[in-house]
Every structure is written in structure tokens, then in C-alpha cells.
Amino acid sequence: MSTTHVLLGLLAAGNRHGYDLKRAHDTRLPRARPLAFGQVYATLGRLARDGLVVATGQERESGPDRTAYALTGRGREELDAWLAAVEPPAPYVTSTLFAKVVVALLVADVDTARAYLVAQARAHTDRLRELTAIKTAPTATLDDVVAADYAIVHLDADLRWLRTTLDRVADWHREVHP
Amino acid sequence: MTQLAARGVVKAYGPTPALRGVTLDVAEGEIVAVTGPSGCGKSTLLHCLAGILRPDAGQVTWRGERIDTWSEAARSKLRRTEFGVLFQFGQLVAELTAAENVALPLLLAGTGRREARAAALGWLERLDVADVADVRPGRMSGGQQQRCALARALVTEPRVLFADEPTGALDTLTGEQVLTHLVRLARQQHTSVVLVTHEPRIAAYADREVMLRDGVVDTTGLGLERPFAGERR
Numbered sequence: 551m552s553t554t555h556v557l558l559g560l561l562a563a564g565n566r567h568g569y570d571l572k573r574a575h576d577t578r579l580p581r582a583r584p585l586a587f588g589q590v591y592a593t594l595g596r597l598a599r600d601g602l603v604v605a606t607g608q609e610r611e612s613g614p615d616r617t618a619y620a621l622t623g624r625g626r627e628e629l630d631a632w633l634a635a636v637e638p639p640a641p642y643v644t645s646t647l648f649a650k651v652v653v654a655l656l657v658a659d660v661d662t663a664r665a666y667l668v669a670q671a672r673a674h675t676d677r678l679r680e681l682t683a684i685k686t687a688p689t690a691t692l693d694d695v696v697a698a699d700y701a702i703v704h705l706d707a708d709l710r711w712l713r714t715t716l717d718r719v720a721d722w723h724r725e726v727h728p
Numbered sequence: 729m730t731q732l733a734a735r736g737v738v739k740a741y742g743p744t745p746a747l748r749g750v751t752l753d754v755a756e757g758e759i760v761a762v763t764g765p766s767g768c769g770k771s772t773l774l775h776c777l778a779g780i781l782r783p784d785a786g787q788v789t790w791r792g793e794r795i796d797t798w799s800e801a802a803r804s805k806l807r808r809t810e811f812g813v814l815f816q817f818g819q820l821v822a823e824l825t826a827a828e829n830v831a832l833p834l835l836l837a838g839t840g841r842r843e844a845r846a847a848a849l850g851w852l853e854r855l856d857v858a859d860v861a862d863v864r865p866g867r868m869s870g871g872q873q874q875r876c877a878l879a880r881a882l883v884t885e886p887r888v889l890f891a892d893e894p895t896g897a898l899d900t901l902t903g904e905q906v907l908t909h910l911v912r913l914a915r916q917q918h919t920s921v922v923l924v925t926h927e928p929r930i931a932a933y934a935d936r937e938v939m940l941r942d943g944v945v946d947t948t949g950l951g952l953e954r955p956f957a958g959e960r961r
């Protein structure tokens with residue numbers, strides 16, 4: 551995910567200082583990895599150097615980390631270009647999950663591969679339930695719901711794949727070890 | 729406390745075995761998902777538990793009493809008074825309005841017209857479909873129809889709700905709204921739910937998942953018999 555562009559997007563809504571940006575990021579993207587302050591400041595420094603954001607002065611009693619930033623015209627152009635570019639669907643299957651099942655079949659027997667699939671399906675199911683609980687909690691905001699939805703449909707897809715593959719393991723093993 | 733249970737339930741349709749010895753307990757207020765690939769026997773199990781079908785062997789008990797040996801009339805009365813059923817679609821009477829459909833189970837149970845209508849309107853309200861109270865199913869969206877069907881299943885305040893792929897005919901968002909209502913109302917009323925679904929995403933709303941495979945409970949570990957550890961109630 552492009553933290554740079556998310557920060558540009560947050561600044562498009564109004565000037566903010568680093569701490570504010572971190573908070574806004576974590577609220578708007580509740581299931582993303584929370585941003586570290588260091589990362590926010592480093593990114594802002596880079597964006598300022600490239601002329602995409604500009605410091606708008608400091609609040610009186612505060613140190614350098616209270617500097618507020620504003621999006622520049624070039625920053626806005628960069629943001630719009632990023633938004634307009636369609637993300638290409640992933641060209642390769644890169645999942646570690648997939649790689650592990652393949653390797654398990656190569657180096658172990660059917661039962662080991664199956665045990666791995668079952669254990670993985672359990673972990674996925676637990677996570678699916680946690681996210682469903684988060685999403686259906688009376689206090690959930692739409693930020694929470696939309697972020698949980700994203701994770702849920704992906705876990706659901708993985709689970710279907712795990713279950714289908716479980717049914718194919720024996721045949722697959724025969725093909726790999728003729 | 730166990731409310732409803734299947735013990736070694738066997739059921740075949742002629743030469744086709746559907747259930748080959750299924751044991752399952754449903755506790756009071758518990759939401760149990762019954763999952764598994766199509767044809768594994770989920771609907772047949774639901775029908776046996778609800779007293780709609782009689783098992784060929786094994787037992788079905790309701791609050792400790794065997795009901796599979798009861799007469800059709802006795803089981804039918806149990807279904808009317810203690811159970812509610814929600815299918816995938818097509819449960820509403822086409823000639824009746826939403827309110828009349830929802831009031832129907834109460835009228836059959838001997839409740840007066842006025843009281844039955846008031847209760848029906850209350851349920852339609854709780855399910856956010858009060859605006860179609862005087863509309864017939866043919867003029868409602870799929871989601872509205874399914875909410876009315878849910879209202880009708882709950883209007884008698886059943887102790888167990890049987891739901892067979894209740895979101896199967898709906899798009900994702902509409903299905904989710906129906907399911908959210910179903911789970912919320914079941915929890916409020918402490919109604920047990922047997923939720924049949926083949927979708928992991930739907931099963932995740934339940935307290936527990938039991939997976940069937942070729943007519944038996946899957947014990948490979950995918951069945952996830954253990955209860956969910958998170959806070960659900």
C-alpha cells in the first residue's frame with residue numbers, strides 16, 4: 551500500500567501536522583498496520599523535498615514535530631494521477647500460504663500436507679470470526695465495517711481454496727510423486 | 729442446557745443415503761452453523777431436527793424428550809409453537825400482504841385478528857420493513873421479502889429458529905443485512921438458531937460450526953467443533 555499517497559490524500563482534506571496525520575490514517579484505515587510516527591515524519595520530509603507538500607509554519611510552544619503541512623499543486627496532481635491509475639490485478643500467485651502447501655507436498659506425505667491445510671483453515675476461520683464480531687459490534691463505524699469486509703472476503707476466498715485443495719491433496723500428491 | 733439434539737440420526741431417500749449417523753447438540757440461545765458442501769445432508773439434518781422429516785434410525789430430542797416418535801400432528805404443533813423456519817426464498821403467501829403473512833402463524837395459533845396484526849406490524853418495524861406492511865410479496869425486493877419471512881418466523885417468539893441458506897438468494901449486502909437482523913433478534917430473545925450455510929463467511933456469525941461431509945460430522949478438524957473463543961454474547 552502506498553503510505554505516501556494516503557498521506558497526500560489526508561492532506562487534501564486540510565492542513566495537518568504529523569501527529570494528526572498518524573491519527574487520521576489509523577482511524578480511516580482501521581485494519582491496516584498502524585503508522586509509526588517516524589515513518590510519518592520521514593515521509594513528510596521526502597514529500598516536502600520533492601515539493602509535493604509544504605510546511606505552513608509552526609505552532610508557538612511546540613517543537614519541530616508540530617509543523618503543519620499543506621498539499622501543494624504538484625502534490626494534488628500526483629494524488630490525482632495515483633487515483634486515476636487502475637491497479638493491475640496481481641500477475642503472479644505470491645501467497646506464502648500457497649507456497650507452503652506446494653512445498654509440504656514435495657517434502658512430506660499426504661497426511662502432513664492435510665494437517666497443515668486443516669491447521670491453516672482453523673486459523674483463518676478464527677480470524678474470520680474475530681473480524682465478523684468487530685464488524686457487527688454496535689460500536690462499529692463504517693470505517694471499521696468496510697475495512698473488515700475487505701479482510702473477510704479475502705479470508706473467505708482463502709478458506710474456500712483451502713477446503714477445495716484439501717479434497718485434492720491425495721490426487722495432487724500422486725501427481726507430484728508418480 | 730441442551731435444548732435440541734440429534735443422536736445417531738440416519739436418513740435415506742430411497743437408495744440415496746443423506747445422513748449416516750449424525751449427533752449434534754444445540755444449547756439454549758446458541759447459534760450453530762451447519763456447513764459443508766452441497767449434498768452433504770445439511771437440509772436433511774435441519775428437517776429432521778425441526779420434526780419435518782422423521783429419521784430412519786437414531787433419535788431427535790427436544791428438551792430431553794424424544795420427538796421423532798411423535799405423531800405428525802404432535803410434531804406439527806411443536807413446530808407451530810416452539811419453532812420458526814426460514815428458507816432460502818419463496819415462503820410468503822403471494823395473495824397476502826406482508827402484515828397478513830407475518831400475522832398468519834399467530835392467527836393459526838388462535839390469536840385475535842387485531843392483536844395478530846399489531847404484533848405483525850411490530851415485527852416488520854423491528855426488521856425495518858414497516859413501509860411494505862400492506863404490500864404483497866410480488867411487489868417487494870428480495871431483501872424485503874426475506875425480512876418479512878424472518879418476521880413471520882419470529883412472530884411466535886420461537887425457542888429455535890431453523891434457517892436454511894437464508895441469504896442464499898440475496899446479494900452480499902442485502903444478505904448481510906438479513907443475517908445481522910437474524911443474529912441480533914435471536915440474541916435478544918435468547919432463541920437458539922440452526923443456521924445452514926455452505927459459506928464460511930456466513931458461518932462466522934454463529935457461535936459454533938459443525939461441518940457435515942457425506943452425511944456424517946466431519947472430524948478431520950475442519951468442522952471446528954470447539955466454540956468460538958471471542959466475546960459473542
Ligand SMILES: Nc1ncnc2c1ncn2[C@@H]1O[C@H](COP(=O)(O)OP(=O)(O)O)[C@@H](O)[C@H]1O
Nearest residue numbers: 741744745746765766767768769770771772773
Ligand atoms: N427429496 C429428495 N429425494 C431424493 N433425494 C434427496 C432428496 N432430498 C435430498 N436428497 C439427496 O440427499 C442428499 C442430501 O441432500 P441435502 O440434505 O439436501 O443436502 P444439502 O442441504 O447439504 O445440500 C443428497 O444426495 C441429495 O441429492
Ligand SMILES: [Mg+2]
Nearest residue numbers: 770771772892
Ligand atoms: Mg440444502
